[in-house]
Amino acid sequence: MKTPKEIVDLMLEGDAFSRWMDVSVKKLQKGHCSLSCTVRSEMLNGHQIAHGGISYSLSDSALAFAANSYGNKCVSIETSISHLLPVKAGDTLTATCNEIHRGKTVAIYTVTIFNQREEKVSMFKGTVNISSEIW
Amino acid sequence: MKTPKEIVDLMLEGDAFSRWMDVSVKKLQKGHCSLSCTVRSEMLNGHQIAHGGISYSLSDSALAFAANSYGNKCVSIETSISHLLPVKAGDTLTATCNEIHRGKTVAIYTVTIFNQREEKVSMFKGTVNISSEIW
């Protein structure tokens, strides 16, 4: 069985969108993951704040890495996000994914994003299907 | 009061992320909006399918345009998305936002994305707060 790091390295290999977002892995263990990225002007919407899709994408990647880190391939079933505070260009976002429940076929995670001032900017919940396929 | 088109033109002005996604507005009226974009290789994750954040971002923009088109500024409170089918490079996505409910302060929308083969690839639900501020 591969280690969490080997699995996430495989997942990041050829992951062009994460490269575009310049995501870096801060912490990784089975069921947990922290990612960060810095918001650039290309990520802004017409209000000059980060598009909601940026926080969602970072959260969704943190979910994927945390859920897959056990070795079984996991597919996202349902995800939700609440945007709590506006994010600006230059802000550094850190997304932390925690495991709420891991059953035989379904697992649930939350991802909280904080900015560099330790303010909570979004809260995400994700449910995944755990397949029998191994990384 | 501005028209839906004037409001969305204002929202798209300076919206760098929508430009990066190359989003185009196909249909727009009060409470309804259709957007499309074509998936490029930079939007893919390590499985060589579109990152979940791409469908989310397109859905979230369709929500924003439909909700704001009445003239009152609306802020997203809670959004959820289920990814139903993988999306590949070259696929053209069309996101259609419909209004489920519009009360005095809260409105609810769904956004369904189809690919160019008329297959449903995602289902999104969004709740917004309707402010008294006018565009």
Place this chain on the structure above:
Amino acid sequence: MKTPKEIVDLMLEGDAFSRWMDVSVKKLQKGHCSLSCTVRSEMLNGHQIAHGGISYSLSDSALAFAANSYGNKCVSIETSISHLLPVKAGDTLTATCNEIHRGKTVAIYTVTIFNQREEKVSMFKGTVNISSEIW
């Protein structure tokens, strides 16, 4: 393979809470179900409107019947509901469950509840896991 009616009759047999709610099946076919019930004073909260759990329970039952009607046992994974209008004692609620997507292992449904004045009082979304076990 049992018919949808045979399956739902089995599910309702010994379903004490549905009996307490006095739920009746109005329509049933594979992937679709309509249920109704009339709100009694025991179902009210301190505001003298129906407790949010009443609309949720009716929606959740409609989901269960629609999802299980194909013959494979289905277990709910994630459900969400938005309450749109207050419900009063004496109101008759009709919950209609429609299928949004049915894959191999996951299916998604929405349930809309209308009152006797054809006003939409809630919108529910439910995701289920489709097991290989047969009714």
Place this chain on the structure above:
Amino acid sequence: MKTPKEIVDLMLEGDAFSRWMDVSVKKLQKGHCSLSCTVRSEMLNGHQIAHGGISYSLSDSALAFAANSYGNKCVSIETSISHLLPVKAGDTLTATCNEIHRGKTVAIYTVTIFNQREEKVSMFKGTVNISSEIW
């Protein structure tokens, strides 16, 4: 301004459904609330496990009490629940509501339910609108 206890006493007064569920308040402070109830045979569905509406109702009440305890009337906008483990007759459920975010007009809470064996049986998220009306 009324205290949290005065507000929740007012909310429970005439709350027939909470009386039917025999809900008791275990802990209460601004933004937090713990409730418990014991599952009876009338609360079961056809599988002889608690209907999903029971955990939902207990969670929704915990949300209402925690959110309203500051003194401003709050209305639920969107709620979601994942059922993690089956609940049986005789099980005692304890629902604990925690505040994730409280802004000017919107607040977000999670409610986790444990059974008497300290097993997590459900996870609920609720978003409320904070009105200017005072209890």
